[in-house]
Amino acid sequence: MQAQTMSVEEFVAGWISGAVGLVLGHPFDTVKVRLQTQTTYRGIADCMVRIYRHESLLGFFKGMSFPIASIAVVNAVLFGVYSNTLLLLTATSHQERRVQPPSYMHIFLAGCTGGFLQAYCLAPFDLIKVRLQNQTEPRAQPGSPRPRYQGPMHCAASIFREEGPRGLFRGAWALTLRDTPTVGIYFITYEGLCHQYTPEGQNPSSATVLVAGGFAGIASWVAATPLDVIKSRMQMDGLRRKVYRGVLDCMVSSVQQEGLGVFFRGLTINSARAFPVNAVTFLSYEYLLRWWG
Numbered sequence: 417m418q419a420q421t422m423s424v425e426e427f428v429a430g431w432i433s434g435a436v437g438l439v440l441g442h443p444f445d446t447v448k449v450r451l452q453t454q455t456t457y458r459g460i461a462d463c464m465v466r467i468y469r470h471e472s473l474l475g476f477f478k479g480m481s482f483p484i485a486s487i488a489v490v491n492a493v494l495f496g497v498y499s500n501t502l503l504l505l506t507a508t509s510h511q512e513r514r515v516q517p518p519s520y521m522h523i524f525l526a527g528c529t530g531g532f533l534q535a536y537c538l539a540p541f542d543l544i545k546v547r548l549q550n551q552t553e554p555r556a557q558p559g560s561p562r563p564r565y566q567g568p569m570h571c572a573a574s575i576f577r578e579e580g581p582r583g584l585f586r587g588a589w590a591l592t593l594r595d596t597p598t599v600g601i602y603f604i605t606y607e608g609l610c611h612q613y614t615p616e617g618q619n620p621s622s623a624t625v626l627v628a629g630g631f632a633g634i635a636s637w638v639a640a641t642p643l644d645v646i647k648s649r650m651q652m653d654g655l656r657r658k659v660y661r662g663v664l665d666c667m668v669s670s671v672q673q674e675g676l677g678v679f680f681r682g683l684t685i686n687s688a689r690a691f692p693v694n695a696v697t698f699l700s701y702e703y704l705l706r707w708w709g
């Protein structure tokens with residue numbers, strides 16, 4: 417067996433494919449974050465109509481610039497760590513794994529490792545995204561009230577000034593709990609479906625990659641939604657006054673006030689977003705790796 421070296425292509429492919437998925441999914445993400453953290457909307461349609469009327473189409477793209485800038489790090493870490501952990505566990509490269517598929521246990525462990533490490537890179541960027549997505553003021557119109565944050569840098573600087581460096585990691589613990597197991601589920605679903613529908617030793621077809629990527633997105637986001645709600649609430653906490661003492665307290669008081677259904681807030685929009693975003697993410701990831709040989 418050849419000595420295996422760490423693959424840089426996996427990191428670059430992860431970055432580009434993540435950016436493609438991110439732009440496609442951001443409008444859905446904004447609606448989801450609003451539904452999870454604000455109680456004024458009656459549902460998905462109401463939220464979309466009100467964003468459009470009050471904030472125009474641009475309202476759906478609030479908070480997107482930072483995730484775009486950070487996706488290079490976040491997705492490169494996710495896919496790069498996943499693939500390189502599998503390389504460590506099984507001593508096979510991406511291409512060799514088509515012939516010698518790794519066990520589901522190895523895939524799950526590598527996915528959890530990728531999810532855990534990317535959560536810490538993602539935390540400050542995700543916090544800023546959520547804070548900006550929740551600003552309902554229309555963009556710079558004369559006479560309209562100025563939003564609290566003027567943009568991503570201003571948001572980051574204000575949090576840093578008001579709460580110190582730890583403030584930028586608000587919600588990071590809930591994010592880690594959300595991402596560690598669910599990224600394991602993400603990769604197991606993807607690899608499992610590709611394996612199922614691809615003849616032995618061949619690369620999966622584009623249709624298989626799209627469907628497997630889409631379902632990997634849905635399966636992982638269904639599992640992630642309860643902690644996604646808690647994560648978003650923790651990130652919005654402290655904006656005016658601090659309400660929650662921690663993740664558990666946020667869970668208990670959310671259930672006490674809104675019932676168990678609170679854990680499923682944003683589930684429909686999360687799933688609708690997850691399919692196209694992850695279908696194109698995996699398709700571009702696979703094609704970039706094949707193209708680089």
Ligand SMILES: CN(C)C(=N)NCCC[C@H](N)C(=O)O
Nearest residue numbers: 595598599602636637640693
């Ligand atoms: C459920 N979770 C946290 C995940 N499946 N994470 C992996 C990446 C997801 C992709 N960037 C997306 O935004 O859907």
